[in-house]
Amino acid sequence: MGLCHGKPIQKTPETEEEAVVNHVEHPPTIEELPPPKPQTPKQPKFSFYIPSPLPASYKSSPANSSVSSTPLRLFKRPFPPPSPAKHIKALLARRHGSVKPNEASIPEGSEVELGLDKNFGFSKHFFSKYDLGEEVGRGHFGYTCSARAKKGELKGEEVAVKVIPKAKMTTAISIEDVRREVRILSSLSGHKNLVQFHDAYEDEDNVYIIMELCTGGELLDRILSRGGKYSEEDAKAVMVQILSIVSFCHLQGVVHRDLKPENFLFSSKDDNSTLKVIDFGLSDFVKPDERLNDIVGSAYYVAPEVLHRSYGTEADMWSIGVIVYILLCGSRPFWARTESGIFRAVLKAEPSFDEPPWPSLSAEAKDFVRRLLNKDYRKRMTASQALCHPWIREAQEVRIPLDILTYKLMRAYISSSSLRKSALRALAKTLTVNQLFYLREQFGLLGPNKSGFISLLNLKAALMKQATEAMKDSRVLDFVNTVSSLQYRKLDFEEFAASAVSVYQMEGLDTWEQHARSAYEYFEKDGNRPIMIEELASELGLSPSVPVHVVLQDWIRHNDGKLSFLGFVKLLHGISARSIPKA
Numbered sequence: 001m002g003l004c005h006g007k008p009i010q011k012t013p014e015t016e017e018e019a020v021v022n023h024v025e026h027p028p029t030i031e032e033l034p035p036p037k038p039q040t041p042k043q044p045k046f047s048f049y050i051p052s053p054l055p056a057s058y059k060s061s062p063a064n065s066s067v068s069s070t071p072l073r074l075f076k077r078p079f080p081p082p083s084p085a086k087h088i089k090a091l092l093a094r095r096h097g098s099v100k101p102n103e104a105s106i107p108e109g110s111e112v113e114l115g116l117d118k119n120f121g122f123s124k125h126f127f128s129k130y131d132l133g134e135e136v137g138r139g140h141f142g143y144t145c146s147a148r149a150k151k152g153e154l155k156g157e158e159v160a161v162k163v164i165p166k167a168k169m170t171t172a173i174s175i176e177d178v179r180r181e182v183r184i185l186s187s188l189s190g191h192k193n194l195v196q197f198h199d200a201y202e203d204e205d206n207v208y209i210i211m212e213l214c215t216g217g218e219l220l221d222r223i224l225s226r227g228g229k230y231s232e233e234d235a236k237a238v239m240v241q242i243l244s245i246v247s248f249c250h251l252q253g254v255v256h257r258d259l260k261p262e263n264f265l266f267s268s269k270d271d272n273s274t275l276k277v278i279d280f281g282l283s284d285f286v287k288p289d290e291r292l293n294d295i296v297g298s299a300y301y302v303a304p305e306v307l308h309r310s311y312g313t314e315a316d317m318w319s320i321g322v323i324v325y326i327l328l329c330g331s332r333p334f335w336a337r338t339e340s341g342i343f344r345a346v347l348k349a350e351p352s353f354d355e356p357p358w359p360s361l362s363a364e365a366k367d368f369v370r371r372l373l374n375k376d377y378r379k380r381m382t383a384s385q386a387l388c389h390p391w392i393r394e395a396q397e398v399r400i401p402l403d404i405l406t407y408k409l410m411r412a413y414i415s416s417s418s419l420r421k422s423a424l425r426a427l428a429k430t431l432t433v434n435q436l437f438y439l440r441e442q443f444g445l446l447g448p449n450k451s452g453f454i455s456l457l458n459l460k461a462a463l464m465k466q467a468t469e470a471m472k473d474s475r476v477l478d479f480v481n482t483v484s485s486l487q488y489r490k491l492d493f494e495e496f497a498a499s500a501v502s503v504y505q506m507e508g509l510d511t512w513e514q515h516a517r518s519a520y521e522y523f524e525k526d527g528n529r530p531i532m533i534e535e536l537a538s539e540l541g542l543s544p545s546v547p548v549h550v551v552l553q554d555w556i557r558h559n560d561g562k563l564s565f566l567g568f569v570k571l572l573h574g575i576s577a578r579s580i581p582k583a
C-alpha cells in the first residue's frame with residue numbers, strides 16, 4: 001500500500017517531510033478493535049503522531065506544552081487518538097493511475113501521461129509577483145508555503161501558496177481535481193469561515209494557489225494539544241463555525257467531501273481565533289436533485305452512502321458527526337487497523353457512547369452526535385438544522401442559514417395530491433418546539449409579508465441574497481427557478497410547515513410512533529376519506545405491474561374504505577414503486 005507513489009516531490013524545502021507522510025501512512029501502533037474496547041496498555045499513545053513538519057513559528061504552540069504536561073497514558077480511549085487521516089485507497093489509485101481494469105475507465109498513468117493537458121490557463125508569472133517563503137504544511141497532493149507579495153493589491157502582505165506539482169498529476173482525474181479545486185475556491189467567497197482565495201498561477205512544474213495565510217495551525221493539532229478532546233462548550237464554538245461554513249457551501253451546491261480536522265485551520269494562534277475550512281481538492285458541485293457516485297474522502301470520515309456510491313451534501317454532515325465525536329471524546333467513532341475494517345465499521349457498527357467521557361456528557365451532546373451519525377442520510381440533520389439543535393442553539397447566538405432541503409421538500413409538497421397534503425398538514429400539527437424553531441427560522445428567511453404569507457417567488461429572492469458564482473455550476477439557481485415558477489397560492493406558516501417537514505427525519509426520532517399516531521388522529525378528523533385501491537396506487541406512483549390489490553389491501557380500512565394507519569404512513573412518504581415489495 002502506498003500513498004506516496006514514488007514520485008519525488010519537487011521544490012521541497014525540507015527533506016524530512018517524506019518521513020512524515022510515511023508515518024501517517026504506516027501508523028505502527030494500531031491493533032484491530034472492531035467493537036470498541038478499553039485501550040490496552042501495550043498501545044503507545046500518540047507515538048505515530050509525530051509533530052507536523054511545520055517550522056516552529058507555525059505550530060500551534062500550546063500543543064507541545066500540554067501534550068507533555070498530561071501523560072498520554074492517562075487518557076482511556078476505546079480507540080487510539082486521532083491521527084492525520086489517509087485518503088481512501090481507491091481514490092488515490094484513480095488519481096495516480098494505478099487502477100484495476102474493472103475499477104475505472106481512466107487509463108493507466110505513464111503511457112497516457114504524454115497526452116494529458118496540464119495547462120490550466122492561469123497566469124505564468126508567480127515568481128515575479130511573490131517571494132516564496134518557508135513551508136507551512138503538507139498534504140498528499142501538495143505542500144503549502146508562506147509567500148510575500150512583491151506587487152499588486154496585496155503588495156507587502158503575507159499569503160499562503162499551495163503548490164501542487166504537475167508531476168503528481170498523472171491522470172485526467174487528478175488534473176480535473178485541480179481545475180475544480182481552483183474553480184470552487186474562486187467561486188465561493190464572502191464567508192468568514194472560508195479561507196480566502198486570491199489567485200492561481202502555474203508554470204512548467206507546478207500550480208500555485210494563492211490564499212490567505214492562516215497561522216493558527218490545524219484543528220487536529222489543537223485537538224491533540226488539548227490531550228485529544230474539547231469541553232462541550234469549546235466543542236460547540238468549533239461546531240458553530242464548521243456548520244456555518246458547511247451550510248453555506250451546501251446552499252451553493254458545493255459538497256466538500258474531505259471534511260476532517262486537518263482541513264480546518266485557525267486563522268491565528270488566539271484561543272478564540274476564527275476557524276477556516278481549506279482544501280477543496282476533492283470537492284464537487286452537486287445539483288439539488290443529483291447524486292454523486294465516486295468514492296472520495298478519507299476513511300475515518302467517509303459516510304456509508306459514499307461507500308454505496310450514491311450521495312449528496314449529507315455525506316459532509318456525517319464527516320462533521322465524526323469530527324464532533326472526536327472533539328468530545330478524543331477517539332474516532334469508527335476505527336480499525338485496515339481500510340476495509342474501517343469501512344465495515346462505518347457501514348455496520350454503531351458508535352459507542354458507553355466509554356468515558358460519554359456517560360458524563362450532556363444528553364443534548366449525545367443526541368446531536370447521533371443525529372449526524374445516522375447511517376440513513378435522509379434522517380441525518382442538515383447543517384442548518386444542526387445549528388438549530390438545542391445543544392448549539394441554547395449555548396450561543398447563532399444566525400440560522402437558509403436550507404436547500406426546505407426547497408426540495410416544498411417542491412415535492414406542491415406537486416403532491418390534496419390527500420397527501422392533508423396528511424402532511426396533520427403531521428405538522430405534531431411538531432415539537434425544537435422542530436418548529438428550525439421551520440420558523442426558514443420561514444422568516446423566505447420573507448413573509450405583513451399578513452404572514454410567503455409566495456414561491458420569494459424562494460428565488462431569498463436565495464439570490466446568498467448567491468455566489470458557484471450556484472451557476474451547481475445549477476441551484478435553475479432548480480429554484482423551477483420551484484419559483486410553479487403555480488401555487490401563497491403559504492402561511494402552517495402550510496409552510498406541512499410543506500417543509502421531512503417525514504424521513506421525523507421517522508428517525510425516538511418519538512416517531514407518537515407523532516405518527518397523533519398525526520393520524522388529526523387526519524381522521526380532517527382529511528381521511530374513502531379511497532379506491534387504484535387511486536391510492538397512482539397516488540403512490542405504483543406501476544401497473546404491481547399487484548395492487550394484494551399489496552395495498554392493508555393500507556385501506558375494510559369497514560369504511562378510508563386509509564388505515566399503515567396507508568397513512570405510506571402516503572406521508574409518497575413512496576415510489578421501487579420500495580414496494582413485490583407480492
Ligand SMILES: Nc1ncnc2c1ncn2[C@@H]1O[C@H](COP(=O)(O)OP(=O)(O)OP(=O)(O)O)[C@@H](O)[C@H]1O
Nearest residue numbers: 137138139140141142144160212213214278279281
Ligand atoms: N491557507 C493556509 N494557511 C496556512 N497553512 C495552510 C493553508 N492551506 C493549507 N495549509 C497547510 O498545508 C496543508 C496541506 O494543504 P491542503 O490540505 O490543501 O493539501 P492537500 O495536499 O490537498 O492535502 P490532503 O492530503 O488532505 O488532500 C494543510 O493541512 C495546512 O497545514
Ligand SMILES: [Ca+2]
Nearest residue numbers: 139262263279
Ligand atoms: Ca488537506
Ligand SMILES: [Ca+2]
Nearest residue numbers: 141279281282
Ligand atoms: Ca486535498
